[in-house]
Amino acid sequence: MSIADTTTPAIEKRRLPRSPGWLLAYAVALALLGLMGWGLVRAGQGPVESGPAPDFTLTTFEGDVIRLSDLRGQVVVINFWASWCPPCREEAPYLERTWRAYKDKGVLFIGVDYLDTEKKALEYIAEFDITYPNGPDIGTRIADAYRIKGVPETFFVDKKGYLRGVKIGPLRPPELEEKLDALLAEPYP
Numbered sequence: 001m002s003i004a005d006t007t008t009p010a011i012e013k014r015r016l017p018r019s020p021g022w023l024l025a026y027a028v029a030l031a032l033l034g035l036m037g038w039g040l041v042r043a044g045q046g047p048v049e050s051g052p053a054p055d056f057t058l059t060t061f062e063g064d065v066i067r068l069s070d071l072r073g074q075v076v077v078i079n080f081w082a083s084w085c086p087p088c089r090e091e092a093p094y095l096e097r098t099w100r101a102y103k104d105k106g107v108l109f110i111g112v113d114y115l116d117t118e119k120k121a122l123e124y125i126a127e128f129d130i131t132y133p134n135g136p137d138i139g140t141r142i143a144d145a146y147r148i149k150g151v152p153e154t155f156f157v158d159k160k161g162y163l164r165g166v167k168i169g170p171l172r173p174p175e176l177e178e179k180l181d182a183l184l185a186e187p188y189p
Contacts, residue, residue: 047147047166053078053157054145058110060135061122066110069161075183076157077109077176080137080148082116083124088152091170092128098176099132106159107180112137114151159188 048054053076055069068076079095081088099109111134113121118136125134137143146155154167156179164183167175 047149047153047155047168048145048163049166050163053155053161053163054142056142056145058112058133058135058137058142060133061113061118061125062133064133066133066135068110068157071108071157072161073106073159073188075107075159075180077107077180078112078146078155078157079109080112080114080143080146080151080153081124082114082151083120084116085151087170089124089128091152091172092124092130094171094173094176096128096130096132098180101177102180103132105180105184107184109133111135112142114143114148115140156183158183158186 053068055067057065057067059065068078077095077099081092095109095111099107103109109132111125111130111132113134113136116136121134121136124130146153149168152170154171156164156166158164165179
């Protein structure tokens, strides 16, 4: 048999189905890839550290409503925490002690409970005798706005409503006092 005698089988060309279901599946896949890409870009940004502090409304465990934008003229400390977080437990007494020393000087601490159960959060608040306002971050809206990476994270907001720094990890003396004294010394119109 010679090479000329062999025949090559015909190559079939197959077309992908063009039904609406196939197009919908393709569109959904592209949308998911786009969302994943957006999430990766956002995750790489790190926490918000400067500029206007993202506004939020927090309903405390006691039922009080706090809106950050209503607190202009005060220095605000926003602390993200969770009862299951060992470093949060480490810094809790220091936060409360500093809150008590500065609460009558134009400073407000706000505790934002992150990915926790109400029962465990209230036990944590009672254990450390925390008296500054605390509330749950329902749906992680506040944490997402501040782009936190974990807990504890603490954000400092000046009297004009601008972010003036973030501390990732537990606070230790005299970090809070130094930051608060500097922010309190700034003039406010």
